[in-house]
Amino acid sequence: MRPSVILLVALLIVSAGVLAAGCTMPGGNVTAPTAPPTGTGTPSVTATVTTPTGTETPAATATTAAANATTVATTTTAAANTTTTATTAAGGQATTVDLTAENIKFDKSTITVPAGAQVTVNFTNKDNGIPHNFAVYTDSSASQNIFKGEIVTGPATTTYTFTAPATPGTYFFRCDVHPQQMTGDFVVQ
Secondary structure: OOHHHHHHHHHHHHHHHHHHOOOOOOOOOEOOOOOOOOOOOOOEEEEEEEOOOOOEEEEEEEEEOOOOOEEEEEEEEOOOOEEEEEEEEOOOOEEEEEEEEOOOOEOOOEEEEOOOOEEEEEEEEOOEOOEEOOEEEOOOOOOOEEEEOOOEEEOEEEEEEEEOOOOOEEEEEEOOOOOOOOEEEEEEO
């Protein structure tokens, strides 16, 4: 996830916390988030809200971890004293792909997803009595898999969930049962 997106998410969470705490003037008592540190450490952003009594209460924390991990945003409101936590993929996006296998071929030859996204593939096998699956590999040699879905015999529907590679590029997907006929490009942007 880009640092500017992290800052935006943190700012939105802080704004919601400030408004829930009864403050109506935007920015009136909010400390601006700092830029994430550079280097190899885990970047994080923390903002605080000053309550009417003068004590400081953490209002929001947004932390991103290394590639293929998760981003966690936590909001604590002083007035209601409640905490809400939202978790998304490292790419900051959840992506859903509908993929169908029919007549021993996929209905898509290219699938494009954001880097690091949590990918959900709604897989439908329409081939009666024929097994298929969906698998993603680093390249067409299929020597190193990124994700390998369970084989299902049609007609059947299943859902596969995995995290897309954090590095943009063109990867390879196929049906492991029919590796020559059922293939495509898995593009990560």
